[in-house]
């Protein structure tokens with residue numbers, strides 16, 4: 001059993017770290033975070049360097065690599081900056097639905113635009129009243145000749161703004177399906193279709209550079225050929241993709257934890273208290289040791305989850321374990337980082353409070369800690385033949 005990344009994987013980490021060092025300039029990030037502006041120039045540069053859609057096929061402007069490599073990119077970007085890193089690594093959100101289930105034509109039309117930094121992609125799954133339950137009811141797609149007619153509303157759709165290229169919309173396509181999960185489909189809706197209206201969700205605690213909107217679909221018509229994967233299998237396709245996305249969010253969480261830790265480490269090595277450096281107090285040493293151990297533990301779990309997903313088929317239990325543990329570690333490490341910086345930790349200038357705010361959302365999107373535990377327990381208890 002090997003725990004080492006391969007040379008090409010280490011090279012990817014190195015390349016992203018160099019990009020971060022050269023491009024994530026303090027004044028640029030301060031301006032972006034002050035204005036809550038999507039980091040468009042940084043995104044385009046990251047796309048030019050091949051960091052967006054690294055897991056797409058080469059024919060679609062990717063590098064034919066896997067989720068593990070994509071996770072390494074997300075981690076390094078979020079270590080560099082939690083808010084910019086999250087924005088860049090989620091710029092192709094939900095594109096994996098096309099990657100895994102799309103036709104060759106759908107893939108070759110849309111994936112290059114995402115990888116080349118031409119458009120952002122959106123996944124419109126959540127509805128009010130459904131929350132984490134993908135068995136949605138409120139958005140319907142009804143056939144009319146060779147078109148779907150889509151009606152309904154989706155909540156909290158990230159990337160939904162001026163740069164959005166398309167929405168992957170989870171729609172009910174068979175009203176009387178039994179069970180109900182057999183009546184949903186994923187449909188690609190181009191963002192310039194008539195009948196789409198978006199309204200920004202308003203100020204957020206973290207992930208502040210990303211657009212996030214509620215999206216209404218009113219008699220939106222798209223060709224039946226925009227269906228992704230099998231008709232009425234959308235619930236299952238979306239569930240698979242959610243697992244993959246959980247691992248990506250977990251990788252972001254590892255990066256956020258590392259970034260907060262790095263800043264705290266550098267601070268305690270320079271701050272003097274009572275004639276000694278803060279790092280020379282045993283309390284501080286133990287805090288640093290615990291933070292580093294948490295990051296290392298969760299990193300291993302996330303890499304394992306990503307590698308096993310690449311080897312296939314995706315294991316929901318491991319994906320949920322990685323998401324649950326890494327996102328909790330990110331919160332705990334960022335919290336401790338603020339504490340180590342004392343009053344300065346609470347000031348925006350020192351950045352760790354922003355890492356803490358960005359860490360929090362990783363515990364909510366793509367399934368909360370509570371729902372991850374459900375997934376893990378379901379897998380474990382069913383294996384032992386128990387009935388929950």
Ligand SMILES: Cc1cc2nc3c(=O)[nH]c(=O)nc-3n(C[C@H](O)[C@H](O)[C@H](O)COP(=O)(O)OP(=O)(O)OC[C@H]3O[C@@H](n4cnc5c(N)ncnc54)[C@H](O)[C@@H]3O)c2cc1C
Nearest residue numbers: 123124125126130131132155156157158365366368370371
């Ligand atoms: C910044 C941001 C970006 C987002 N981006 C997207 C996006 O791009 N696309 C998209 O489709 N959605 C997106 N979401 C939506 C996100 O996935 C939802 O917020 C999430 O699905 C939870 O839904 P909810 O907010 O209705 O919470 P609820 O489902 O109401 O959950 C509330 C609480 O109840 C708990 N709970 C729920 N079900 C159970 C259960 N079975 N057992 C025990 N406890 C439970 C939860 O853990 C949570 O603590 C985003 C949300 C945010 C805040």
